[in-house]
Amino acid sequence: MGKKVVYVIGGVVVSLIALKILGPLIALLIVLGVVALPVVAYMMLDPSQRRRVRAQGRKRLGS
Template sequence: MSTQTKVVIAGVVVGFLTLFVFPWWLSALIILGAVALPAAGYLMLDPSQRRRVRAQGRKRIGS
């Protein structure tokens, strides 16, 4: 299992645990923030930088 997969699984577990500790709306904000921050960061890249990020992902798949 890759490191990125472990981080995603840990994030989902923490998100569900916050549902029991915090009010539901605060948990929803935490989960949405965890999804929105990387997406916003990706969208802030130039088209050439996005191509490099996609190329890195394809390179790792074959390794």
């Protein structure tokens, strides 16, 4: 199993536990916060830094 699959499965399990313990509204806010954090961090990068991040992703695809 790849690392990404493990992270996705872990995220689903944590969100289901949060749903049971905290209730649907707070669990939804937690899941949205976890999804929004990397998006906001990417949007805060300069255009040159974004190009560098995209280039790193393309470089890893070939290896």
